[in-house]
């Protein structure tokens with residue numbers, strides 16, 4: 428190359444061609460780099476733990492499933508933000524580098540059928556979509572794995588606008604009422620039905636509805652599942668951290684849907700046993716089964732949702 432240069436008569440550095448190929452002042456790139464560095468530093472240094480896990484309302488280790496769910500969620504966001512940053516960068520660069528100039532006349536050169544670029548723009552999104560699908564399917568298959576021998580079996584009925592909890596392994600139950608709204612429109616937390624779960628024990632939760640479609644959602648467990656009349660869904664989970672968690676219905680089910688709330692208390696085995704005994708002492712033995720469902724004649728059933 429060094430030998431070729433003297434043969435050229437054109438002073439590329441100051442020619443129009445140079446200006447056309449490198450039209451954006453260097454200061455522009457420096458500004459972008461500096462802004463990106465400052466933004467990255469501010470973002471990373473100022474991130475709370477909640478922001479680092481993509482604003483999910485939970486933390487790792489609450490159940491045996493939350494770490495996996497947080498991992499899938501935040502990794503997806505990181506990949507998407509990188510794709511986004513590259514895309515936005517290219518858009519801004521193209522808009523500035525190939526902007527119309529005072530000296531330009533007529534239409535710019537019309538380009539089409541760029542096979543390498545079109546292949547690239549087809550293959551990369553395909554890889555992304557297949558990748559997201561594969562990781563989601565893998566995690567879903569693990570989370571939805573049936574546990575044939577759970578330590579504890581619990582049955583939950585959704586009903587407008589509260590919950591019935593049957594502790595099948597203990598043969599006791601609790602029947603909840605909908606949340607009470609106070610005058611200032613806040614909810615009396617103490618009035619909410621409480622679902623007790625023993626820490627470190629594998630739980631099977633059977634999920635059913637007495638009337639319309641509801642959705643059983645424990646926010647901090649990062650999981651919800653539909654409650655459908657005439658159908659029983661299952662969720663297998665092991666709570667791993669003692670604490671009080673929030674639950675609610677996640678399917679618009681009528682006038683007081685927003686008051687269809689409950690509390691989940693993950694407690695020690697001793698505390699769990701004590702709570703079960705309390706229900707026994709209050710004569711809340713047995714199961715509140717499908718005989719209390721609003722619809723006793725659903726197609727394909729005889730009122731028995733176990734079938």
Ligand SMILES: [Cu+2]
Pocket residue numbers: 585588640641642676677678679680684687
């Ligand atoms: Cu509901």
